[in-house]
Amino acid sequence: MRRSADQLSEDVSLVYIAGNVVDAEKAERVLTEQGVDYVLSLESFASTSLMRMGEHKGLFVYVPTAQHGSCRDLLERHGLTDTVGLDAGLPVEKSNGA
Secondary structure, eight states: OEEOGGGOSSOEEEEEEEOSHHHHHHHHHHHHHTTOOEEEEEEEEEEOOTTSOEEEEEEEEEEEGGGHHHHHHHHHHTTOOOBOOTTTSOEEOGGGOO
8 A cells, every 4th residue: 555654663664666657557446455555756767778878766665674575575476577576675764755
């Protein structure tokens, strides 16, 4: 279920970056159906793809750090492959307002 960062008692980590509305809605649906709490944040990201080079906005999906691995696997099984490894997506403390 979607939460704000201050509603979660644990640290969260970036698990997925949705570059379009369809993928963002799918990620939300998959996590909600599995009962996962998550935080969304509209942020900028740099793309090095030749087709889409430059800075873009995306919906960053954060999950409790303890659930990162299982959530990443879950999203990938549902075709959402723009996941972020735990080592690349540094934990965000609750007070930072992910």
